[in-house]
Amino acid sequence: MHTERLSPDDSGLARAASLLARGQVVAIPTETVYGLAGDARDGQAVARIYEAKGRPSFNPLIVHVADGNAARAIADMTPQAEALAAAFWPGALTLVLPLRANAGIASLVTAGLSTIALRIPAHPVAQALLRRTGPLAAPSANASGRISPTRADHVLDPDGGLDGRIGAVLDAGPCPVGLESTIVGWPDGRAALLRPGGLPAEAIADVLGQPLADHHADPAVPNAPGQLTSHYAPNAVLRLNADSPAPGETHIAFGAPGPFTLTETGDLAQAAARLFDTLRRADRLGHPIAVAPIPDHGLGAAINDRLRRAAAPRD
Numbered sequence: 001m002h003t004e005r006l007s008p009d010d011s012g013l014a015r016a017a018s019l020l021a022r023g024q025v026v027a028i029p030t031e032t033v034y035g036l037a038g039d040a041r042d043g044q045a046v047a048r049i050y051e052a053k054g055r056p057s058f059n060p061l062i063v064h065v066a067d068g069n070a071a072r073a074i075a076d077m078t079p080q081a082e083a084l085a086a087a088f089w090p091g092a093l094t095l096v097l098p099l100r101a102n103a104g105i106a107s108l109v110t111a112g113l114s115t116i117a118l119r120i121p122a123h124p125v126a127q128a129l130l131r132r133t134g135p136l137a138a139p140s141a142n143a144s145g146r147i148s149p150t151r152a153d154h155v156l157d158p159d160g161g162l163d164g165r166i167g168a169v170l171d172a173g174p175c176p177v178g179l180e181s182t183i184v185g186w187p188d189g190r191a192a193l194l195r196p197g198g199l200p201a202e203a204i205a206d207v208l209g210q211p212l213a214d215h216h217a218d219p220a221v222p223n224a225p226g227q228l229t230s231h232y233a234p235n236a237v238l239r240l241n242a243d244s245p246a247p248g249e250t251h252i253a254f255g256a257p258g259p260f261t262l263t264e265t266g267d268l269a270q271a272a273a274r275l276f277d278t279l280r281r282a283d284r285l286g287h288p289i290a291v292a293p294i295p296d297h298g299l300g301a302a303i304n305d306r307l308r309r310a311a312a313p314r315d
């Protein structure tokens, strides 16, 4: 299959929408990372997503919608969910909510669960596309277990990318947030952090007026879907909390200059936006990678989560 690279203009959007309407899968920009989109109502399209990613089919997908009404047609929005949606949608927040009967979502999307992960992305290109297509299921547009893509070039990377496996990529440049969305659910009634991500957990707790229960899995204990041990794996071995590199290591700096710095100034949003591209560029040198300590608050908590997974032992 030839993978088309589409511009995010009217004709590119029309082409992407037409491929999606025919059950093809298309990589699309969002503010967090590029997603591999398929029509969420079309079981065959959803099967193509799993197939292109090589993803185990027990791992449920996030569904992206254009607005709150589209979300309410698919899931039961509890009062806490409505409060979070009002504060953070569109944006880098995914809510795991009870799936409505007759929502019209292919059962493969939720992998048989009674809940569904929903998000309204803020990226203008994703918004424009969703208004043409309706709900799109989209996991991150990387092969299963690899680093999430924050540029169209990452999606098409000859080393482990999806070139030739998908219909097209809609290229809107680098993703501004750079980390996957923060996932919140209510697994035992209380709001819980299921995955730290591009929206800081502290901001969510502020709106709820209570801290989030912490349900995101220990990276060494793969007990939940999507929480596999080495989930964000580069090829190289990664050493964390490294103030300086050992001989032969590539150093990823934080708050200091350097060819692989995440941020010269210590700005966590900048570090998040650069994280995955920096890991990929460092990995290409073929040496072990040493990463400087990153503060563990705000977006730093999500950055450290991804780094721990990238450093976890491989199977």
Ligand code: TXA
Residues within 6 Å of the ligand: 030, 032, 033, 034, 035, 036, 059, 060, 061, 062, 094, 096, 110, 113, 115, 116, 117, 119, 138, 139, 140, 141, 179, 180, 181, 182, 183, 185, 194, 224, 225, 226, 227
């Ligand atoms: O920023 C993002 O969230 C990106 C962009 C494309 O939107 N998407 C993304 O999707 O990161 P993915 O599939 O790589 O991660 C989705 C996570 C998985 O860990 C999955 O297990 C979890 O969401 N998930 C999906 N549905 C769920 C459900 N019903 N209950 C619990 N977890 C769920």
Ligand code: MG
Residues within 6 Å of the ligand: 139, 140, 148
């Ligand atoms: Mg992913």
